[in-house]
Amino acid sequence: MIKTDVVIVGAGPVGLFAVHQLGIIGLKSEVIDNLDKAGGQCIELYPDKPIYDIPAIPVCTGEELTKNLLKQIKPFKTNFHFNERVQEISNQNNNWIVKTNKNKIFSSANIIIAGGVGSFEPRKLPLKEAEKYEEKSIFYSVRDKNKFKDKKISIFGGGDSALDWALELSKTSKVTLIHRRDEFRGSEHTFNEVKKLEKQGKLNIKTKFQLASIEGDKNIKFITIKNDEEKIIKIETDYILSFFGLVMKLGPIAEWGLNLDKKHIPVDSEKFQTNKKGIFAIGDICTYPGKIKLILSGFHEAALAARACFKNARPNEIYKFQFTTSSKEIQERLGIKTK
Amino acid sequence: MPKITYIDSQGNEKIIDVKNGLTVMEGAIQNNVPGIDADCGGSMACATCHVYVKEEWLNKLEKIEDAEQDMLDMAFEPKKNSRLSCQIIVKEELDGLVVNTPSKQT
Structure with a gap:
């Protein structure tokens, strides 16, 4: 004491x-x-x-x-x-x-x-089903990046955390970076690096999209994302990383x-x-x-x-x-x- | 005084007279309109005064700044017509403005 x-x-x-x-x-x-x-x-x-x-x-x-x-x-x-x-x-x-x-x-x-x-x-994902996957398949910070090796990762956010981890994890995992608009508020330098990787086919970027649903049982199997035109895309996902600030x-x-x-x-x-x-x-x-x-x-x-x-x-x-x-x-x- | 209509996610409507020069956020806070938290007190640092502006009013507002867009990234379920109510300053031309508050702010 x-x-x-x-x-x-x-x-x-x-x-x-x-x-x-x-x-x-x-x-x-x-x-x-x-x-x-x-x-x-x-x-x-x-x-x-x-x-x-x-x-x-x-x-x-x-x-x-x-x-x-x-x-x-x-x-x-x-x-x-x-x-x-x-x-x-x-x-x-x-x-x-x-x-x-x-x-x-x-x-x-x-x-x-x-x-x-x-x-x-950390600001949590808005979907109800997100709660049951928290700390299992959904993370709001990265403590051990080895966990994500050779996995399919969907990263949400437009700031430095999202960009930095997209860059880092794309070395060992299949990364999709999803953001609600084309502009990212993270550092321009990191953004350009991420763009470069996208051109090389080492990472996917989906802009103007937001999370629509999470599907799975014990673990996440896939997620769907939706844009303003109601277009829906399905993305196979093992882990979600979400960086929407605090x-x-x-x-x-x-x-x-x-x-x-x-x-x-x-x-x-x-x-x-x-x-x-x-x-x-x-x-x-x-x-x-x-x-x-x-x-x-x-x-x-x-x-x-x-x-x-x-x-x-x-x-x-x-x-x-x-x-x-x-x-x-x-x-x-x-x-x-x-x- | 301009009348501002606040509609919550359940459809409940509150019409408030807000003085020129106050923000739409202040109009809500001072009149106990629920659905707007405004944790940072209007310094554009928290995205908890997020509202959806009724489409026909969107182009009557001052253009959205980059810093506001950046904050809206963090908001709960942002849409095309999302704004931070602390950045909308009430004036005569906005008499009749309608904003919807999201189902939650965080």
Whole structure:
């Protein structure tokens, strides 16, 4: 069991800044995120899009913002638990016990949910029958490419993942790449490579087509695809790989007994505490009168929630407000040598 | 104020007065029209405000940008008349616009 002062759910910008605000007041935190890296939506949805409303930073990209936040919290040597999702929580003697889907267990007086719009998960194929083949004949990511050797693979999608895997797997398998339009949004270079292979007859491309049906018993035997003119093509298929990006799902948080307002968690605007003592929600996932979904609002919420966490984590100590400019204590925590 | 008609996949119709300058997505969210999620809040990053625009209105809309097309690749069952409702800005000429929401957004 990992003991800490605060478990932070979500490593997006607001979760990262919460690490900072907790760190300077002397609280330890552990961060859990379902993605494989920090940054949340900033990294996953718009790494290259410029952001213009971070105070004192006229412009930066989602990726730059994430990098700088990670730099800012480096002194606190925080543990990140990536590719993990918080599964369940329970309360024991005013302490929250947090369990992840990989059976890691944390014990902490506080939980800060900085979960954005939920955890990122692959967007599933729209057909009902797709579910029963999932992880058997249908995959949303590739863990072991050897599985696909000498098989017939139908790849769906128009982005880099679809193009990259079409290219890679066509070396050892019979690949059909299927996309809803002629234009691919993946890199032009990869697309040209894929086109070259098509000309050489090493790979098939079907554009303006979408999945219509999946046929098989235990395993998939063939699929049919359909275009706007209702033309249907049958393709013998052993495996489907589908790359339609990620969606955000609130996931198990919905089962924690917190009050919910649609996909948001209502909080007070003093501590950003939920209806459960010691559980806070900050950033896009929280709601209160006047809430604005801006990163800068999330930073403010992080600062206030962090102070509220102090009282739970150190019930016998008195919290003393200090400035980073003048407090030796804070500067020590930041690893700054003072005279 | 332009009237926008939202029809869900079951055929239920909601007619909403939407102020000029708001997006069709905002018109839905502010008036609790179901069927539009808008997870990313209108930054064209999620494809969960996907709608089907009634054919006769398609050419009255601003031309679709590449970035919107790219996002629509990810949408649930995109069709020829698919658009992201966060990219349709309401104006007088769009009074009477009809959009259908898909059976689900993700």
